[in-house]
Amino acid sequence: MFRSIRLKLTVFVILLLIFTTLAFSIVTVKIENKTILNEIIKRAETSSKSAAAVAAYSLVSGDSLGMDHIIFKGKSSNNDVEYMAIVDKKMRILAHSDIKKRGEVLKEAEGPTLKNDGDGTVVREIPFSKGKIFEIYTPILFKGKSLGSVLVGVNKSVLLNAQSFARKRMFWVCASILLVAMIGVIGISILITRSIQELASGVEDLEQGKWGRSLRVYSRDELGKLTESFNKMSRTIMDQQEEVSKYTRQLQTLSENAPFGMVMIDKDGTFKYINPKFRELLGYDLNDIPNGKTWFRKAYPDPTYRHHVISTWIDDLEGFKSGGKRPRTFTVTCKGGTEKIINFIPVQLETGENLMACEDITELKRAEEEKAVLHEQLRQSQKVEAIGRLAGGIAHDFNNFLTVIKGYSELSRIGLKENDTLRGNMEEIQNATERAASLTRQLLAFSRRQVMEMKVLDLNTILKDLDKMLRCVIGEDIELVTVLAEDLGRARADVGQIEQTIMNLAVNAKDAMPSGGKLTIETTNVELDESYARSHVDVKPGHYVMFSVSDTGVGMTPEVRERIFEPFFTTKEKGKGTGLGLSTTYGIVKQTEGHIWVYSVQGKGTTFKIYLPRVNEPLEDIRKEVLKEELPRGNETILIVEDEEEVRKLTAKILERQGYRILETFNGDDALLACERHKSPIHLMLADIIMPGMSGSELAKLLKPLYPEIKILYMSGYTDNAIVRHGVLEKGVNYIQKPFTMEGLARKVREVLDKDSDKHP
Structure with a gap:
């Protein structure tokens, strides 16, 4: 009801004063009334007793005049007396203040006795014509005997008037006391409450955030000390608040500029705060996700995954109780529908609220996955590279053997008749060496040691030329579909190698579709960007010409897919494949600086995609030269440099048979000595590339100044960087691959000799 402590205190004290004064007045009035009554009666008794004391002589002597005098004197001496009389024992009036009543006999009046002294004096309250009256009976004694009585009547109105006056007097006294007390109370309350009000005002200021106002100290008492303590507390709070505000601003700045998302969640799961990075990462604000329930529903729309996430959070909340915390990684659906991999770090505060920090690790996870893929690709590449080096080394020596076998079997067959049994045997030897040579070519292709004659070509043209052959190879139960891009770019590659690929x-693909199916060959222009290059260890970003070969066959398992490019690995039955087809394809593509990738699903089929670097150069003629049946001949001088004796002798024999003059040497130093002894011109040097000591290319550099017109032809079953760059012949370099045939050697020698110039030393 009352909000002011001053008013409460004032009202309380005033009411207390009123009740106290009222009680005091009542008690005082009662006491005073009794005192007045006693005083009136006492005065009447005095008059009565005085009259009785002197009336005895008059009564004995019968002196009526004396008794009248006594009555008159007694009544006149006391204004309170209404009447006064002297009566004998029989209550006959002997003298009366009212002379008319002399001689009357009074009847004993009835009324309560107010006082009865031991001397015979009796005070009673009796009815009277004017109301009530107090009557005092005092016996008249003479020598111990009662002669009569003196009656004194005092009107009660005297008492009432006296009491009324006393009450009025008491009222004014109490009113004066109350007024003075109220003024004092109000003054004291002001003195007391102004300090309290000042304190209350200070508390209100604190509540409203108005820190640091010093309160006025009105006294040096307890309230004054309390006010001073409050001022100190206020200044301390202000300093602490400024410090807190400083830290709050710093935390706010940190939160607003944090590189990770932050969410504050209260005890009942309501989201209280989301920082800008969280909105940037996931797109949600407080209106979108006001609480945890909405968050789980929107961020994890899949019910099964949502149940997993919630179960994990429940386990983590249990861990919070023991002070534990650990990051959690979940896939979150953003507001726009995209998915991101988010790393959450929960922290439970002492207040019971939860602070959730979140970081987008999508790119990190993708990078880790790409790193794992690249690591696996690198491992596979290194494994294939190691196998390739081994295969290339074997092929080099093997080609030397095949050259000798193939050459001598050809020479032997030439001298035999058609019906000679040995001729058939020689043909079988030649067929076997041809198959072996094909095997070594595949090994060299895989090891990227095969020499390639690069030309700018159009893949669409090659596919059109191969269409009929492809249909014959795959059979009638497989449908061949070609989808060729009209604006297909050009690539640089070895035509024969691309055809083989x-x-x-x-x-x-045919072997993967034993029950028939569909084979689709497609060409298109593609651009492989940085993102694709990062996930494929051997790819350079840029423009490519792509052709793909897709089948609807049985597909491959991941385990098989990892090994398909390994030489001699095959899933075919024994005798149905060498396991070199795809490894050869792999080597050809890599040597062309291209990229090959495989997509396969078991039961659905497989797609091989070949990417060749796109070039902006004019097409070159890729038509094959029609050879004449007769082998070319000549009479020029040829220097043969070959460290393998059998190969050297065979080569010399074939070329001598074609009319050439031959100088045989077994290494570079021997060749230089032979040139010094030979005074005539040397028209052609036919040298192995790799020899002990001086290589074929180094020898060519020394001979060129001596014989400016000399032509150079290299031969080898294995190449190095001496005449090739990444397996591709340098422009102007002449080369013949071992094992060669007699016809191949004769035609290649004649071709080189007939050239106008030779740019290679």
Whole structure:
């Protein structure tokens, strides 16, 4: 009801004063009334007793005049007396203040006795014509005997008037006391409450955030000390608040500029705060996700995954109780529908609220996955590279052996008649060496040691030329579909190698569809960007010409897919494949600086995609030269440099048979000595590339100044960087691959000799 402590205190004290004064007045009035009554009666008794004391002589002597005098004197001496009389024992009036009543006999009046002294004096309250009256009976004694009585009547109105006056007097006294007390109370309350009000005002200021106002100290008492303590507390709070505000601003700045998302969640799961980075990462604000329930529903729309996430959070909340915390990684659906991999770090505060920090690790996870893929690709590449080096080394020596076998079997067959049994045997030897040579070529292709004659070509043209052959290879139960891009770009590659790649992939697809199916060959222009290059260890970003070979066959398991490019690895039955088809394709593509990738699903089929670097150069003629049946001949001088004796002798014999003059040497130093002894011109040097000591290319550099017109032809079953760059012949370099045939050697020598110039030393 009352909000002011001053008013409460004032009202309380005033009411207390009023009640106290009222009680005091009542008690005082009662006491005073009794005192007045006693005083009136006492005065009447005095008059009565005085009259009785002197009336005895008059009564004995019968002196009526004396008794009248006594009555008159007694009544006149006391204004309170209404009447006064002297009566004998029989209550006959002997003298009366009212003379008319002399001689009357009074009847004993009835009324309560107010006082009865031991001397015979009796005070009673009796009825009277004017109301009530107090009557005092005092016996008149003479020598111990009662002669009569003196009656004194005092009107009660005297008492009432006296009491009324006393009450009025008491009222004014109490009113004066109350007024003075109220003024004092109000003054004291002001003195007391102004300090309290000042304190209350200070508390209100604190509540409203108005720190640091010093309160006025009105006294040096307890309230004054309390006010001073409050001022100190206020200044301390202000300093602490400024410090807290400083830290709050710093935390706010930190939160607003944090590189990770932050969410504050209260005890009942309501989201209280979301920082800008969280909105940037996931797109949600407080209106979108006001609480945890809405968050789980929107961020994890899949019910099964949502249940997993919630279960994990429940386990983590249990861990919070023991002070534990650990990051959690979940896939979150953003507001726009995209998915991100988010790392959450929960922290439970002492207040019971939860602070959730979150970081987008999508790119990190993708990078880790790409790193794992690249690591696996690198491992596979290194494994294939190691196998390739081994295979290339074997092929080099093997080609030397095949050259000798193939050459001598050809020479032997020439001298035999058609019906000679030995001729058939020689043909079988030649067929076997041809198959062996094909095997070594595949090994060299895989090891990227095969010499390639690069030309700018159009893949669409090659596929059109191979269409009929492809249909024959795959059979009638497989449908061949070609989808060729009209604006297909050009690529630089070895035509024969690309044809071999297409045929290898077609045969592989045919074997994957034993019950028939569909083979689709497609060409298109593609651009492989930085993102693709990061996930594929051997790819350079740029523009490519792509052709793909897709089948609807049985597909491959991941385990098989990892090994398909390994030489001699095959899933075919024994005797149905060498396991070199795809490894050869792999080597050809890599040597062309291209990229090959495989997509396969078990039961659905497989797609091989070949990417060749796109070039902006004019097309070159890729038509094959029609050879004449007769082997070319000549009479020029040829210097043969070969460290393998059998190969050297065979080569010399074949070329001598074609009319050439031959100088045989077994290494570079021997060749230089032979040139010094030979005074005539040397027209052609036919040298092995790799020899002990001086290589074929180094020897050519020394001979060129001596014989400016000399032509150079290299031969080898294995190449190095001496005449090739990444397996591709340098422009102007002449080369013949071992094992060669007699016809191949004769035609290649004649071709080199007939050239106008030779740019290679």
